[in-house]
Amino acid sequence: MGLGAGSTILNQADLVLVLPDAEVALRRSDPIMATLIDRYGRCQIGPELPEPFQTLVHSMIGQQLSVKAARSISQKVVQQLEDELSPKVLLSASEERLRQAGLSRSKCRYLKALSELVESGTLHLEQLSTLSDEKVVEQLIRVPGIGRWTAEMFLIFGLHRPDVFSLGDGGLKRAIQNLYDGAEMIYLGELWRPYRSIASWYLWQSLNNT
Template sequence: MPKRSTPGQPPDAPAVPVPVPVAAPAAAEPPVATITPGYWDEACRHLSKRDRVMKKLIPKFGEARLQSRGDAFTTLARSIVGQQISVKAAQSVWDRFAAAVGGPSSRLAPADVLALDTPTLRGAGLSARKAEYLGDLARHFESGAVHVPQWQQMDDEAIIEELVAIRGIGRWTAEMFLIFHLMRPNVLPLDDLGLIKGISLGYFSGEPVSRAEAREVGEAWAPYRSVATWYIWRSLDPLPVDY
């Protein structure tokens, strides 16, 4: 039986591949600028003179520095998305959430978050509670309830007071924001388990440490307690954390 030919093509002609439309690759986001605090080198010299553990610890990490990236709203939104789930799961949910919002994931707009309904947020992998938290965060920023332009002139406790008024943000999250986004030099996050563990290993031979004992160790680090905390974290995990 003769082979059936395609109209307009002779029998036994080699098959002609049909072009398949290929979606254009998504445009890569521009790199996010990072900022390193100007006080870092002075802080390292100060801590090395004042503290025997810091004197040994700081040189181990060479030129590594604390870096800040992104904007305030996006940084806090990421902290809410990542609560109580693994780093890998948090990144997956964040990518889906940012895609739903639209625009670069490094800089989301509060108004765009408020424009999303709950089913859309849930579809991105967010729990009902986290969806509520993100809405409350967006409303605080959109309404001006948080005084972002004044933060550089406000003290740490005043900023913490503003942030903990937002649902889903506690003192620990506010302190991480002070360290990693505003790069405040003298924050001692006593609710941070990594800090307590690092102080236990570095200063108390692994014995349990009370908050009062950790606070006493931290007093010697002033006015650069954020920097010392960063190095304590590095002593437990050499890879820096980005927020």
């Protein structure tokens, strides 16, 4: 499933406090991960929880794109919206305006669908922090254009959950192929419990050098 069955619901302070323990545990369980920790230092997920709607929008924009391309398009979308990325402003923006930022037609539709659900009160993003990882995924994949990967990215970067492992993430697959000589993702994920989100961050960092 890619999620910790008993994942703890964290607040901002909890994530900061868990990082030292995570580093110790990951070093003990995996010498390659120990090398990555030495190379990249303290994991930079956090410390403050970001605004949930904006985090989800950026995750949706990043679907099937490189990190560089996703960041560029996200910045252009924010510029098109005059630095106000909110459900109301997104709903009022024309598709042509969003397309000028580099969004596909389908992503324009999906972002507007998300905005409508949030603006109407049908989807309460602030309440997701009270749910388990799997319940968050169940809620989010009901939204058009949101699949499991997007929900998992929201868990990691939007809610700072410590034990999420996205088996469908292309970057993680490449990093593991580069570093672990054919080892199975599921096997490695078991080594990294209950800090798989943090292990994932180090794997993503390793791609910056490839």
